[in-house]
Amino acid sequence: MNDLGSYQLGRCIIRGKSSRVTEATYLETGVVVAIKQVNEVASQSDKDANTVKEMETEITILQMLDHPNLIKYHTHFGHHGDLFLVMELASGGTLANKIDQVKEQEKRIEEHFLWRWLCDVASALAYLHKRRVLHRDIKPSHIFIFQNGLQAKLGDFGLSKAFSDTTQCAMSCVGTPLYMAPEIVRGEPYSYGSDIWSLGCSLYEMAALVQPFTRSDMDFVALGHAITNAEYPELPPEVWSTDFINMVSKILTVDPLHRPSAQTVLDLAACKLVSRIQDFQIIGSIGRGQFSEVHRALWKSSGEREVALKRIQIYEMDDDARSEVYAEAKMLQELAHPTIIKYFDSFTEEMEMVIILELAAHGDLSSLLSRTRHGNRMLEEHQVWGIFFQICDALHHMHRHRIMHRDVKPENTFVCQHGVVKLGDLGLGRYFSSNTYKAHSVVGTPFYMSPEVISDAGGYSFKSDIWSMGVVLYELYTLRSPFAGPGLNYYMLGLKPQHVDEVCL
Missing domain, CATH: 3.30.200.20 (Phosphorylase Kinase; domain 1)
Structure with a gap:
């Protein structure tokens, strides 16, 4: 690119x-x-x-x-x-667009949307502030809408500032006047609390459809006075809940030391979200991992559709592992393809990330191979090539999008309706930017890792997926791993070509 x-x-x-x-x-x-x-x-x-x-x-x-x-x-x-x-690209435009649209229709935005967007932007700010980045220009035109209004994302970092380890405050008077914090207006040093104030102004505007400090006859002096004294029209209690009005009031506190942090705003707002997990009826367990569990479930609001519900306990994870979970949902969303497990939606509540996926009607490929082996049968050659072709098709699509799977194996390959085989479980997937061509982390399942991954010498790229795919092809033909043998364990596994018998990869 x-x-x-x-x-x-x-x-x-x-x-x-x-x-x-x-x-x-x-x-x-x-x-x-x-x-x-x-x-x-x-x-x-x-x-x-x-x-x-x-x-x-x-x-x-x-x-x-x-x-x-x-x-x-x-x-x-x-x-x-x-x-x-x-x-x-933000498919739903900006919150400023949404506000204009609602004003033209003489309607208002429902409160549950505002809580959800507040959670999303507060989550982004908590992440930024933890990494010592100050946005400095938060406003509705810099907040973008996705997934039919169910997700908000913060953008436009042109005025942002990254603090060094020894820097705590900024001094430059930058930003959009109607959203500037009192300390900036007064010419004082400012820090992360100024972003919180701007978020409060944006939250008020989403509700009232007008900025809190704007007046028809207002000049800059009057604007500065209104901001530094937090003088704005109260939101009508007959329209907005007490909790929502109190949230706006807490954020629009003149003293930055008394404003809540982004993490506090996130924690308070998350409690007000309507629980989406109640929209699902769990009817069985599919599998369990260290931090996750996959359920078979009925999605009530989607016509009682059967889905796979992947629930991940992200509060137990470190930042890197949590980022991988978010990345998995993002990659699945971008990789819509007939031979990749379909992504429907995802959401976070109570520190649990939930990903809604297509349900594989006939389980994973590992189960199919096990049933075939226990029945003293072998797969027909046309079945082998049919399965292999579909795995190739999925990987080709992923690699075109510069995404490496890094854990191709029968357990992550699923058998769906009408014999369609789909690749899934992108938990270890890696997106390469246009300037990145190799990964270095030793991840994956040992018996499917390529030699360059195991050796950890010089990094590896897309062809490591091809090796894993070759191991799967061997299993399709022989119903056993090419590298498994008596007394062989992960530490002894060298993944050298001479370990392969009977079938050459």
Whole structure:
């Protein structure tokens, strides 16, 4: 993804004086993205130069971050004097668009949506602040909507600041005046609490459909007075719950030391979400892992559809493991394909991540091989090649999207209706950016690991999946592992070609 010729440009999403954002399709994979473009030369004015500087800051910050409630960075490149930033496309637009739409319809946004969006943005801010990043320009036009309004993501990091280990505060007066915290207006040092204030202003606007401190005849002096004294019209209690009004009041506290942290806002807001897990009737257990359990369940609001419900206890995980869970849901969402297990939705509540997936009617491939072996039978050759072709098709699609599976094996291959075989369980999957070609972590299932993964020398890439696929092909023919043998354990496993007997990979 390093050349404009790799993309087919579509509609212009938004246009500014010196920049624009365009919808585009990456031709190699068909993935639809958003491309932000500014003039790299920036010779016309100081404002143009600031626009380029902001985009360079945004690129630097985005490359540091990976969270399900932050807009995903893909790549960036220069082309004919312009700078291009390729990002995830927000299918539902921004919250500013949503507010305008609701105002035109003379309606209001239902409160349960506001709690959900507040949870999502607070989760993103807790992640940013833990990594010493201050956003500095939170407002509805920088909050993006996904999944038919069920998910919000924070974006636009042009004014963001990453603190060093010795820096605690910022001084520059930047941001959008209507969302600036009192300490910024007063010219005082400010820190993470300023982001919380801006979040409170945005939350109020989502409810009232107007900014809390705007007036028809207001000048900057009057605006500053209103902000520094937190003078805004109260939300009507006959429309909004007491808990919601109190949340806005807590966040819009003048003294930054008395404002809640992003994590506190997240914890309080999460308690107000309607439990989505109650929408499922558990009818059986499919499997269990160290941190997760997969259930067979009926999805009540989806016509009693049978699904696989993967429930992951993320509160027990460290940050890296939790990131892998979020990445699995994101990859499944992006990899819609006939030979990959279908992703329906995902959500988090009470520190549990729940992923709703297609149910494999006939279990996994390992169970099929076991039944065949115990019946003293072998698979027909046309069955072997039919299964193998579908695994190849799934991996080809993943690799085109620069995703490596890293744990291809019969237990992660599923037999669905009408003999369709699908690859699933992307818990160890790895997405490669355009500048990354190798992984180095030794992960996977030992009997399916390629030699370059086991040796941990120089890294490995997509062809390690091909090795694993070859091991599966051997098992399809022989109903046993090519590397299993009497007395052989994981530590003795060298995965050398001479260990393979009878069938050559």
